[in-house]
Amino acid sequence: xxxxxxxxxxxxxxxxxxxxxxxxxxxxxxxxxxxxxxxxxxxxxxxxxxxxxxxxxxxxxxxxxxxxxxxxxxxxxxxxxxxxxxxxxxxxxxxxxxxxxxxxxxxxxxxxxxxxxxxxxxxxxxxxxxxxxxxxxxxxxxxxxxxxxxxxxxxxxxxxxxxxxxxxxxxxxxxxxxxxxxxxxxxxxxxxxxxxxxxxxxxxxxxxxxxxxxxxxxxxxxxxxxxxxxxxxxxxxxxxxxxxxxxxxxxxxxxxxxxxxxxxxxxxxxxxxx
Numbered sequence: 635x636x637x638x639x640x641x642x643x644x645x646x647x648x649x650x651x652x653x654x655x656x657x658x659x660x661x662x663x664x665x666x667x668x669x670x671x672x673x674x675x676x677x678x679x680x681x682x683x684x685x686x687x688x689x690x691x692x693x694x695x696x697x698x699x700x701x702x703x704x705x706x707x708x709x710x711x712x713x714x715x716x717x718x719x720x721x722x723x724x725x726x727x728x729x730x731x732x733x734x735x736x737x738x739x740x741x742x743x744x745x746x747x748x749x750x751x752x753x754x755x756x757x758x759x760x761x762x763x764x765x766x767x768x769x770x771x772x773x774x775x776x777x778x779x780x781x782x783x784x785x786x787x788x789x790x791x792x793x794x795x796x797x798x799x800x801x802x803x804x805x806x807x808x809x810x811x812x813x814x815x816x817x818x819x820x821x822x823x824x825x826x827x828x829x830x831x832x833x834x835x836x837x838x839x840x841x842x843x844x845x846x847x848x849x850x851x852x853x854x855x856x857x858x859x860x861x862x863x864x865x866x867x868x869x870x871x872x873x874x875x876x877x878x879x880x881x882x883x884x885x886x887x888x889x890x891x892x893x894x895x896x897x898x899x900x901x902x903x904x905x906x907x908x
Contacts, residue, residue, distance in 0.1 A: 637852045637862060638875055657856050661841045662779040662901055663688040663750050667695070669837045669903045670777050675699040676745030679769070681734040681762065682706055682752025686715035692748060693727045700745075704729045705737060735761045737769050744769045749778040754816060763829035770908040776831065777905035782838075783818045784900045789851075792888070793865070796881045805868055812864060822904050831906035841899040848885025851895055852878070 666688060678696060683689040683704035693702040704727060706712055712731045719727050732738050734749070735758055747766050756762045766776045790813045797805050819836055826834045845851040852862075869877050889895040 678702045678746040681749040685711045686718045782900040826906040834906040837903040843897045845895045847889040
């Protein structure tokens with residue numbers, strides 16, 4: 635099936651085969667564990683735990699003296715994570731189907747909160763920062779990873795060129811908003827500080843993603859799952875086929891002259907203390 639015909643459909647069958655870790659989440663998860671100070675005992679929370687990464691890894695690294703809550707509103711993902719907990723024999727995990735904007739835990743009861751790429755998907759991240767502050771004990775830590783502005787800039791540069799070639803300059807402001815919605819180091823720091831956190835720390839790294847050409851990139855299952863629908867919304871429906879055909883050709887031309895299609899992902903680890 636061509637990427638132009640792709641439409642996401644959630645189901646228990648989908649989540650059973652869904653494995654984002656090797657392509658995407660693992661890189662950010664490794665960054666998380668590289669800089670995360672681990673607690674020796676107490677309660678930890680993974681906000682936006684999805685199907686269980688890095689939830690189970692965190693639980694096993696912390697050990698049985700800690701209890702870890704995984705919180706996510708995605709029902710099928712929580713079901714899948716529960717199956718992994720049973721399969722792995724991990725006894726210090728509790729899964730909760732709930733929103734990070736209304737964490738179902740008492741005030742001042744949590745020693746550590748992590749969120750691997752969760753901030754990208756929270757509808758109201760400011761509310762989540764305040765909720766995290768509420769449930770954390772004084773001196774406890776919130777740690778997160780996220781991709782930043784500049785994500786896949788090589789792709790968005792060609793996307794912009796293709797829009798201009800179609801004479802659709804009125805779409806460019808909307809494209810700029812879409813590209814920059816991830817925020818930057820300053821905006822993340824501001825969210826921490828506005829929620830009451832202190833001693834904000836940052837560590838940045840770049841990840842490189844390579845594809846043989848634009849056709850491989852646009853047809854990749856995770857690109858279709860995570861981004862395609864938002865790109866479609868920028869382009870009039872009747873014009874999508876010729877537009878994306880032209881974009882695909884532009885990417886393929888770059889790939890043929892540069893030994894593949896290479897994309898940059900700026901990654902950020904940030905944490906702070908209550």
